[in-house]
Amino acid sequence: MSQRYEFKEARRRYNRIAGPLMAAYAVLCLSGSALWAFFDVEFKLVSAILALTICLPIVAVLLAKLRYFEETDEYTRLRQLRAFARAGAVTVSAVFIVGFLQLFELVGQVPVFLFGPLFFLVYGLATCTDRWFGKAA
Amino acid sequence: MKNQLRLLRTERGWSQAALAERLGVSRQSVNAIETGKYDPSLPLAFAIARLFELKIEEIFEDETEAPDALAAE
Known part of the structure; x- marks a missing residue:
């Protein structure tokens, strides 16, 4: 691109x-x-x-x-998309885990609202950790 | 991939931010290329070569070994 x-x-x-x-x-x-x-x-x-x-x-x-x-630019794009993908993976995983725990009545109702902030939290952290520790390519 | 970017930049007395400005990328991009954390795409490598008026291979050194078929030629 x-x-x-x-x-x-x-x-x-x-x-x-x-x-x-x-x-x-x-x-x-x-x-x-x-x-x-x-x-x-x-x-x-x-x-x-x-x-x-x-x-x-x-x-x-x-x-x-x-x-x-x-x-x-390409390096920023790579870092941002990588962080976005990680946040997406964590959030969708959390949705499935909590969803099945609810289905089997192991946990009560968890507000759906929490998953949005979770996504942005992981996205932010992933951007930082990639910058501090990661080799981007 | 090893490269001479830091050397070329400092020879000209440019900061990372100044080089980034010339290339239209972020300062973090320049730093990542210089430290070997990121290998630039071909268009960016060409832009860097054009800026320093050098060939790409004079700036970037390919460390990967050639496949056997190519090495045999």
């Missing part, structure tokens, strides 16, 4: 969109939860719209990340 943008420009393009989106997510998360709790939303359609609206910035950030992977 050829490099579409210089590294700095690719990073600038990512930061320009990711920062505002994360801020929007924080605002929507707080205001959406408050709306749902205080106004006792009765209609399922309204609840669904509220829930999906809160999710939109996260989906957009992930899409921006994928664009960044395509635009950045």
